[in-house]
Amino acid sequence: MKKKDYMGYSNRIAHVDLERRRVEFEELNRSSIRKWGGGSGLASSRLYDELTPQTDPLGSESVVWITGGPMTGTVAPSSGRLSVVNKSAVNGLLGHSNTGGKFGARLKHAGLDGVVLRGISENPVYLLVKPDGIEFRNASHLWGKDIWETEDKIGTELNDPGLKRIKIMAIGPAGEKQVLFACPINERYHAAARGGAGAVWGSKKIKAIVVDSKNAPPFVSQDFQNAAIRATKKIKNNTTCQNYRRYGSSNVSDYWDEIGCFSGKNYQFGSLPRWRETRGTKQMKSFVTRSEGSCYRCPMPCFNQVEVTEGKYKGLKITSGTFVQSVIAFGAKCGLESLPAIWKCKEICHRLGMDFDSASGVIAFAMELFEKQLLTLNDTDGLPLTWGNxxxxxxxxxxxxxxxxxxxxxxxxSVRASKELGLGTAPYVMAIKGLEMISSDVRSAPRGWSLGSLTNSRGGDNLPGSHMKGDSLPALHLLQPKNRAEWEAFSDKFVSELDMFENIKTAIYGNPPLVNPFTYRGKAMMTRWFEDLLYGVSALGLCTFPADKLALGPTTYADLLSAYLGEEITPQEYMEIGERIFNIQRLFVIREGISRKDDTWPDRFFKEKLPQGPAQGGEVVSRETIEWVLDEYYDARGWEKSSGRPSLKTLGRLGLV
Ligand code: SF4
Known part of the structure; x- marks a missing residue:
């Protein structure tokens, strides 16, 4: 394999000083890619170096990285991903989010891996990025407009009303007003959702970044082309990936209903009446009119369009309506029964530029306060905040x-709101480390999923790390003594097909293996494995779904990275990249005051049993259980058990001291 000095035509970051209106370019070298993968990994390490606990996320010292990875916009499969990393406006920790579409790829084709924003512009501004440079443009006339209006207006101004040539990432009114969970959105539906980057953009008075480039993707090498073809074939041959193509994650809707782990009415109920008839998988699929394409170069395009053809929301068309996340957010947390209404809420969030997980979380919190009469019509400006309204x-x-x-x-x-609203409201805040939780109730959800929500550095969700299929839900139907032989046979086949190191398989599933989503045994190592795997994937600029669906593992990513760099990277070395990123993010949040005591769920899960549904009357989460699971997890990570801080030995091994 021939070692290369120059990798494609990018590996270049633009550092933008909004105050002085200056741009400086930084060339990335191979050692930073080898160490951090690039993208979110590099951004996390730089923010760790540059920011301090005193940095105000919305102040002039705050910094935002908007960056793809080395493979963004290349021939690698699912390579349209871009990360946005900043000190989180929501909780002051590390906000890191990831978005798809074509914006990141076009940025690469314009000659940039990423843009770093510093300072505060005097007036609203947008950046126009072209292959020959970056222009600062006045955005005063766009301030106040929602994201879709902004895209349309800029498209018209730049002679591309259909937005075929240019791609735009923008904030809406929520970002301008510095709503702490505001987010930038590109190409109408792709949100860099969690961590309040939209508020940080708003504080800097940057309305949008516009990329105008139709250059071809960079040619890296023939080795890399071949590795990309091998990876693409694996995705195309994987049944789970291909099932995901047209209907996204809609199957989860019925699975979660079967288990009874919805976040119903602010996590009071794991199950809601008439879920399947109103918001189930079949219902969601019935609205799909067409496939809506994909992010850049994806062999498992999972976007579709749902269209409402009758009733109050007739004419509403939404991309990625069958992604279950928004259906659970508004359908379960807030109790909305109508899919069209749920999709309308999603559209509102996309237009105004808000993370719908936090928005639905904070509204569900207010709805429960209304139910408990801690808020009245006087407090809600006359809005009756009843469930499902x-x-x-x-x-x-x-x-x-x-x-x-x-x-x-x-x-x-919700954390700050509770403090402001006063006594009696705190028990209804459903957040971890200050960030509203997503999706499922940990009292009844698969245990790997649940544990991942505790360990994430950004707070209450596990999407970037342990969004996992390792807790195979098809096993659900076999977990009974009468099916023991089938269960064992299923487990044996499932585990044998995993691209996972043998000692890790044994640590997670035992020997002989037994897949069980509802035990905490082995889940510490499972969580660590998927966190390391997926953090590496994001840092390369690739979508995590093929890895999450178990189509690709460290062998493939090491193959891609070896070909990209022109030097051999072993699967172990690849996994170490993700581990390094996870640890630098942990160091960041530890420095902000987080410790073991914060790796916990809201009290409700420890105190209240689920009152109805499949998990009715089931045990609450035991604090004792969580303590030993955390001990196991810290052991698996090489972190100190007392504090949850990475040990010096671990940091030394990862080259972080
Ligand atoms: S799997 Fe879906 S989200 Fe991921 S890159 Fe493909 S289209 Fe985008």
Whole structure:
């Protein structure tokens, strides 16, 4: 394999000083890619070096990285991914989010891996990125417009009304008003959702980044082309990936219903009446009209369009409607029964530029306060915040984005809102480390999924790390003594097909292996494995779904990275990249004051049994159990058990001291 000095035509970062309107370019070298993968890994390490606990996420010293990885926009499969990394406006920890579409690829084709924003512009501005440079453009006339209006207006101004040539990432009114969970969105539907980057953009008065480039993807090498073909074939031959193609994650809707682990009515109920008839998999699929394409160069395009053809929301068309996340967010947390209403809420969030997981979380929190009479109509500007009241939810979304009435308090997120609202409201905050939780109830969810929500450096969700299929849900139907032989046979086949080191397989599943989503045994190592695997994938600029669906593992990523760099990277070395990123992010949050005591769920899960549904009357989460699981997890990570801090030995091994 021939070692290369020059990798494609990018590996270049633009550092933009918004105050002085200056741009400096930094060339990345192979050692930073070898160490950090690039993208979110490099950004996390630089923010660790540059920021301090005193840095105000919304102040002039704050910094945002908007960056693809080395493979973004190349021939590698699913290579349209881009990360946004900043000190989180929501909880002051490390905000890191990942978005798809074609924006990241076009940025690469314009000659940049990423853009780093510093300082505060005097007036609203947008950046126009072209292969020959970056222009600062006045955005005063765009301030106040929602994201879709902004895209349309810029498209018209740049003679591309159909937005075929240019791609735009922008903030909406929520970002401008510095709603703490505001987010930038590119190409209408692709959100860099969690961590409040939209508020940070708003504080810097940057409305949008526009890329105008139709250059061809970089040619890296023939070795890399061949590795990309091998990886693409694996995705195309994987049944789970291909099933994902047209209907996204809609199957999860029925799975979660079967288990009873919805976040129903602010996590009071794991199950909701008439779920399948109103919001189940079949219902979601019935609205799909067409496949909506994919992110850049994806062999498992998972976007589709749902269209509402009758009723109050007739004419509503939404991309990626069958992604179950938004259906659970508004359908379960806030109790909305109508899919069209749920999709309308999603559209509102996309237009106003808000993370719908936090937005639905903070509204569900307010709805429970209303139920418990801790908020009255006087406090809600006359909005009856009853469960399932779609009109009230939509109005409140608008109020939050514009910081009006109750929206002013809720715009700060549920932890701060609770402090402001006062005594008696804290038990209803469903957040981890200050960030609203997503999706599922840990009292009844698969245990790997649940543990991942505790260990994430950004707070209450596990999407970037342990969004895993390792807790195979098809095993669900076999977990009974009468099926023992089938269960064992299934486990044997499932585990034998995993691209996973043998000692890790044994640590997770035992020997002989037995797949069991509902035990915490082995879940510490499972969580660590998938975190390392997926953090590496994101840092390369690739989508995590092929790895999450178990189509690709460290062998393939090491193969791709070896070909990219022109030097051999072993699967172990590849996994170490993800591990290094995970550890630098942990160091970041430890420095901000996080410790073992914060790796915990809201009290509700330890105190209240689920009152109805398949998990009805089931045990609450035992604090004792969580303590030993955390001990195991810290052991697996090489972290100190008392503090949850990476040990010096671990940091030394990873080259972080
Ligand atoms: S799997 Fe879906 S989200 Fe991932 S790159 Fe492909 S289209 Fe985008």
């Amino acid at each position: 779609e009109t009230a939810v939509m109005k409140l979304l608008w109020k939050i984005a514009h910081r009006q009435g109750l929206g002013e308090v809720l715009a700060k997120g």
